[in-house]
Amino acid sequence: MGAVHGTTEDIATRDGTADAYLAHPDGGGPFPAVLLYMDAFGLRPQLKKMADRLASAGYTVLVPNVFYRHGRAPVIDLPDFVDPGERPELFERLGPIIQSLTPEATMRDADAYLAWLSECPMVKGGPVGVTGYCMGAGLALRTAGTYPDRVAAAAGFHGANLASTAADSPHLLAARIKAELYFGHADQDRALPPEQIERLNGVLAAAGVHHRCEVYAGAHHGFTQADTAAYDLAAAERHWAALLDLFARTL
Template identity: 30%
Template sequence: MPVLNRPEGQTAEEFDVSRRGLAKGTLGGLFFAAYAPAALAQAAEPIVTDAVGLTVADVTYPAPDGFALPAYVARPEGSGPFPVVIVASEIFGVHAYIQDICRRLAKSGYVAIAPAFFVRAADPAPLSDMRQIQTIVAAAGYEQVMSDIAATLEWVSQQPWANADRVGITGFCWGGKVVWQAVARFAAIDAGVAWYGRLAPSPTATPEQIAAGAPWPVDLADDLKSPVIGLYGENDGGIPLASVDAMNAALQRAGARQSGITVYPGAQHGFHADYRQSYSAPDAADGWARLLALFDARLKA
């Protein structure tokens, strides 16, 4: 079975949907309730976190362009207020894995909210055609995504159960890059955890590709408003270790001593994604422990 070993996923030529089935959905509502078929491993046994003790909802709120932005929210039951974690998805959007991440965070005492950044164009979650998915994702440019995060910060600030003075962000693959960008953009974000998001353009990237991906995290080290930890795999097919070294060097030059990247030996892209073949349970558990340690220190103190 081929492995999704890059932040943008496989090419259509590498992808074979014939071996993938859909897992059972967890929760219905606005969002695709199963696991993205474009990445689901046939033998996967994903972690499923129940909603006992939680309040879970699909919501919408206005983005600056007037779009009614959908988001998946999971939070502890009770009046709170609870610290907030924004969850930036992979290229597959807010499917069952991202929803489960939100419930895991809620079980740890956070309001977790996953905005649906891609749905202005379409929902990529149920799709198998990687070219179609990539086209949808490409339509979500930097300014739109940052505006959606601004709308999310505004919405949570209006919720009595959310402590908008204590906000973190985490993201996976495509969303990992968003973490670096958002922490450089918003002073309201107190900590970030980036899971294997691109840090710099590919050495073979065209000028158009470089411009489309800007701003790149490697150029944002001086602008980070709070600590970011990166969690990356040694054998990531789309994120060479040279770019990780460049990012760590940029952080050191910027004096961002609380930020840095951990590289897991032998780990592939998507090592936290328990529905993919690339899943590495020990590395995923270690990364999650680091995430909770940072968020607990920065958002619960």
């Protein structure tokens, strides 16, 4: 992996100040931009490592703390290794924070993140790439549909409720999307049952969105996150290959 420079940044939003991690190759630039949306466990060393790996491939990567309304990261104290089965109280604390994030609020924030990237001297002009994990996969899909002219590619991994029956489900934005999409689903994932995968595929196909949805056999929700019990090395490396391929073609 090439040398990477990482910094903490503050991003002014309409609702306050979001702290974020920014990574880019050390030397040269500017580079194509990627907005990386966190999972429910938030901005932490694991996500910074993922941003660094992505940056080493030639991108400027921004990882905002989407829970900033509740404080700077880490919003809740996490163990170095997260096993939700042994720590149910983590979800008891995270649940209300996640529920408080409305689609309207997250997309106001997305506007601020995209605007900040457009002004960043380490960012090459043009549409950006977006990737998201767990709840972040829904944010990536929603961002692609809300700001179609600003997103060239979007990916989501072990996403939750991407195509539910809710009136504000992110898949309902499919007709607006111009980006190429890639989704890597976990087949052992109660947060995205087969009927939602089928619904998402159908809506994207009907809208003419260039997309690929793959189900990773044997993978569990959270398979990309090396600091959790759900981590699956083979599935995580498959995710990296697919993500880097998507961005190489589109950015």
